[in-house]
Amino acid sequence: MEQGGFFFQALVYLAAAVIAVPVAKKLGLGSVLGYLIAGIIIGPFLFGFIGEEGQDVMHFAEFGVVMMLFLVGLELQPSMIWKLRKSIFGLGGFQTGITAAIIMGIAIIMGFAWQTGMAIGLTFALSSTAIVIQSLNEKGLMKTEAGQNAFSVLLFQDIAVIPILAILPYLAIKGLVPETADAAHHATTWVDGWPIWGKSLLTLGVISTIVFAGKYLISPAFRLIAKADLRELFTIAALLLVISTAALMTMIGLSPALGTFVAGVVLAQSEYRHELETDIEPFKGLLLGLFFIAVGASIDFHLIAESPKIIFGLVAILITVKFVVLFVIGYFFKMGLDKNLIFSFSLAQGGEFAFVLLSFATSNSILSSDVANPLIAVVAISMALTPLLMLFNEKLIQPRFGTKESVKEADEMQEDKKVIIAGFGRYGSTIGRFLQTNGVYATYLDIDPDNVDLLRKFGLKVFYGDASRHDLLNAAGAAEADLLIIAVDDPEKTKEIVAVVKKHYPKLKMIVRSQSFFGAYSLIEQGADRIQLEFLDSALRMGTDALCNLGHRRHESFRASKTYRKNVEKFIPELSEVWQDRSLLISEAKKRMQFLEKSMLQEKEDFHKEKDIGWDASDIIKEFGEDKI
Amino acid sequence: MKKILILFAHPAFQKSRINKILIQGLDDIEGITLHDLYQAYPEMDIDIESEQRLVDAHDIVIFHHPFYWYSTPAILKEWQDLVLKHGWAYGHEGKNLKGKFIFQVLTAGGERMAYCQQGYNKFTIRQLLSPFEQMANLCKMNYLPPFVVHGTHSITMQEVLEHKTTYLELLAGLRDETINLDDLANREYFNDYFTQK
Numbered sequence: 001m002e003q004g005g006f007f008f009q010a011l012v013y014l015a016a017a018v019i020a021v022p023v024a025k026k027l028g029l030g031s032v033l034g035y036l037i038a039g040i041i042i043g044p045f046l047f048g049f050i051g052e053e054g055q056d057v058m059h060f061a062e063f064g065v066v067m068m069l070f071l072v073g074l075e076l077q078p079s080m081i082w083k084l085r086k087s088i089f090g091l092g093g094f095q096t097g098i099t100a101a102i103i104m105g106i107a108i109i110m111g112f113a114w115q116t117g118m119a120i121g122l123t124f125a126l127s128s129t130a131i132v133i134q135s136l137n138e139k140g141l142m143k144t145e146a147g148q149n150a151f152s153v154l155l156f157q158d159i160a161v162i163p164i165l166a167i168l169p170y171l172a173i174k175g176l177v178p179e180t181a182d183a184a185h186h187a188t189t190w191v192d193g194w195p196i197w198g199k200s201l202l203t204l205g206v207i208s209t210i211v212f213a214g215k216y217l218i219s220p221a222f223r224l225i226a227k228a229d230l231r232e233l234f235t236i237a238a239l240l241l242v243i244s245t246a247a248l249m250t251m252i253g254l255s256p257a258l259g260t261f262v263a264g265v266v267l268a269q270s271e272y273r274h275e276l277e278t279d280i281e282p283f284k285g286l287l288l289g290l291f292f293i294a295v296g297a298s299i300d301f302h303l304i305a306e307s308p309k310i311i312f313g314l315v316a317i318l319i320t321v322k323f324v325v326l327f328v329i330g331y332f333f334k335m336g337l338d339k340n341l342i343f344s345f346s347l348a349q350g351g352e353f354a355f356v357l358l359s360f361a362t363s364n365s366i367l368s369s370d371v372a373n374p375l376i377a378v379v380a381i382s383m384a385l386t387p388l389l390m391l392f393n394e395k396l397i398q399p400r401f402g403t404k405e406s407v408k409e410a411d412e413m414q415e416d417k418k419v420i421i422a423g424f425g426r427y428g429s430t431i432g433r434f435l436q437t438n439g440v441y442a443t444y445l446d447i448d449p450d451n452v453d454l455l456r457k458f459g460l461k462v463f464y465g466d467a468s469r470h471d472l473l474n475a476a477g478a479a480e481a482d483l484l485i486i487a488v489d490d491p492e493k494t495k496e497i498v499a500v501v502k503k504h505y506p507k508l509k510m511i512v513r514s515q516s517f518f519g520a521y522s523l524i525e526q527g528a529d530r531i532q533l534e535f536l537d538s539a540l541r542m543g544t545d546a547l548c549n550l551g552h553r554r555h556e557s558f559r560a561s562k563t564y565r566k567n568v569e570k571f572i573p574e575l576s577e578v579w580q581d582r583s584l585l586i587s588e589a590k591k592r593m594q595f596l597e598k599s600m601l602q603e604k605e606d607f608h609k610e611k612d613i614g615w616d617a618s619d620i621i622k623e624f625g626e627d628k629i
Numbered sequence: 630m631k632k633i634l635i636l637f638a639h640p641a642f643q644k645s646r647i648n649k650i651l652i653q654g655l656d657d658i659e660g661i662t663l664h665d666l667y668q669a670y671p672e673m674d675i676d677i678e679s680e681q682r683l684v685d686a687h688d689i690v691i692f693h694h695p696f697y698w699y700s701t702p703a704i705l706k707e708w709q710d711l712v713l714k715h716g717w718a719y720g721h722e723g724k725n726l727k728g729k730f731i732f733q734v735l736t737a738g739g740e741r742m743a744y745c746q747q748g749y750n751k752f753t754i755r756q757l758l759s760p761f762e763q764m765a766n767l768c769k770m771n772y773l774p775p776f777v778v779h780g781t782h783s784i785t786m787q788e789v790l791e792h793k794t795t796y797l798e799l800l801a802g803l804r805d806e807t808i809n810l811d812d813l814a815n816r817e818y819f820n821d822y823f824t825q826k
Binding site for chain 1: 674
């Protein structure tokens with residue numbers, strides 16, 4: 001593509017998105033539908049800004065899906081899968097199996113061979129992870145029971161693609177002329193002509209390689225990159241990781257999305273998880289938008305115009321079958337009606353994997369392309385209808401039942417961590433361990449790759465990342481967290497974090513470590529909820545120790561240190577009002593220290609001023625007895 | 630209307646079964662202040678002035694606590710030692726508590742029958758509470774019989790809820806001054822006023 005052409009293309013896509021998406025959001029249609037409409041408008045059937053190269057864009061934009069699955073994989077904690085096992089394997093398994101079987105039956109009734117029917121059934125059983133997650137997130141339904149169940153089903157489907165891709169070659173029909181697959185990810189690969197068992201072995205080998213590399217090679221590599229301390233280098237490395245995985249998968253003729261999904265799952269345990277998530281996220285958003293535009297542009301209106309009845313009939317069948325199956329399963333899994341409606345409507349479409357599987361099936365001579373092409377249109381239309389279906393449910397069906405699903409507190413899908421600790425050196429890690437002994441498991445962030453590595457060797461789940469970046473805080477779960485503990489060494493960094501949190505998460509409570517009185521004053525000014533002076537407690541313990549060594553009673557010394565600490569903690573917010581004015585601050589602080597000294601000394605000497613007068617009998621002796629000692 | 634201050638002391642409240650139910654929601658009732666001492670003073674560093682102001686602002690003081698070793702948990706003893714100062718609570722200068730009411734709300738593992746001369750605990754609850762009764766006398770307060778939940782080791786939820794109902798009735802009665810104090814004075818337990826009419 002020549003330069004001008006490229007710029008013009010970019011201009012068209014970006015302009016379409018910039019215009020269509022805000023309009024769609026304003027109309028309450030959601031961004032996905034906005035992108036799809038933008039795609040239809042600029043596509044070959046309306047304005048024709050983009051024509052055949054829409055296909056190329058589609059392949060490029062499928063990268064958005066690839067990245068999305070990488071991120072979905074990153075989010076997967078074994079503990080979460082275990083918690084959701086019932087809904088993933090129950091809901092997901094039944095949905096995929098039953099839907100595939102019914103659609104296969106329909107295809108056979110229509111006169112297709114059973115192999116073709118099975119391929120279509122398996123393809124149509126999958127829903128669109130991209131559209132559903134995006135839409136549910138936008139509506140804030142992701143954390144609800146319906147959202148979680150939808151997520152579980154999608155997860156099962158994403159995993160199910162692996163065996164489906166492995167099964168498909170066995171369904172090849174003799175006599176069906178294989179198409180030369182022009183799809184980018186099935187461009188002739190160097191495994192063509194291998195026997196099937198060889199391909200299967202190779203697939204297993206490659207997946208194992210990804211798992212092994214992710215476990216043992218990636219972390220040291222990223223550590224080196226993190227030490228270079230260049231943010232963009234990390235981003236480049238993150239992209240390289242995703243792209244190289246995708247390229248490897250493409251080379252052996254497998255779906256790149258799957259490879260990155262596996263890579264994501266492997267790296268979900270890594271200390272670089274939050275950092276990777278943060279770096280890939282913007283690319284994902286951009287490319288996913290592009291992907292939706294491409295889906296819109298690729299809807300073959302000529303084909304639809306030629307045989308609208310067939311196409312829309314198939315769309316209706318697809319959506320109806322999927323909806324009914326989901327609804328019945330939801331009912332058996334005891335979902336409430338309103339939740340079940342959200343769940344069923346959101347998943348009742350074909351998925352982006354269908355495009356992959358259909359072209360894979362044509363190149364493996366299971367389907368002919370004059371069957372596959374209308375099916376691609378059907379999937380695209382069903383995807384485009386999803387936001388409309390959800391809207392239809394929201395505006396027309398849901399209100400009739402009058403119950404709105406509320407967001408459940410701290411439920412299955414949320415990690416059971418509600419605390420984030422930024423800075424995990426000797427100070428932060430002491431806090432972390434203390435909290436752990438009390439059953440509170442926080443998310444730990446630290447910026448020093450060596451320290452992260454060391455602590456991980458001790459079995460602590462520390463993540464690498466800079467807590468003054470709001471996107472990274474977001475990846476660490478700041479939006480859901482109850483408490484942020486800031487325990488970093490660097491006072492400037494501390495201020496930065498407080499400012500970022502105040503700006504982006506005004507509701508998040510902060511307990512902040514301060515290295516000095518002045519630091520404490522300015523942090524209070526910035527709006528930190530609670531300040532802990534890092535030296536106060538241990539210095540007072542040392543002072544108490546000194547008093548005891550001088551022969552003072554231990555209990556008295558200990559109580560004196562508590563009185564002192566209480567007073568200091570009371571002074572700090574008072575003095576933070578005047579700290580900018582150095583001379584005023586000095587005089588105010590002096591006044592308070594003198595008062596404290598006086599009152600505490602007086603207590604020691606003068607029983608009448610003593611607050612522990614209840615433990616002193618001199619007054620009582622005066623009234624009721626005679627002082628004979 | 631009389632104002633009630635409940636000084637609640639339970640050092641392991643997170644493990645409490647019965648007291649948790651007994652105090653639940655009391656804070657929301659008009660005229661009642663629930664003051665959880667272990668929550669207010671985690672280091673036993675009682676703020677004497679603020680405690681005295683609190684007592685001054687109420688007409689009825691309740692010590693609500695599990696009956697540890699025939700007495701109170703440590704913080705309530707500390708509270709007595711430090712807050713009830715000579716010259717404030719008693720002595721010829723100390724008139725701040727004069728005429729106020731005081732009594733105890735207790736939870737005890739043993740059954741009521743165990744608290745008598747022939748029983749397992751040799752003394753009655755009233756005998757064991759004599760230091761508190763005398764504290765009230767010295768401070769010129771009116772001492773009322775205790776409200777006791779016995780047999781906490783084998784109590785049923787049904788029984789706990791019945792006690793809670795009585796407790797609420799008792800608090801409302803004291804607050805609205807509908808309780809016959811002469812009748813109450815002859816009772817061994819506050820419970821009996823409601824259960825043995």
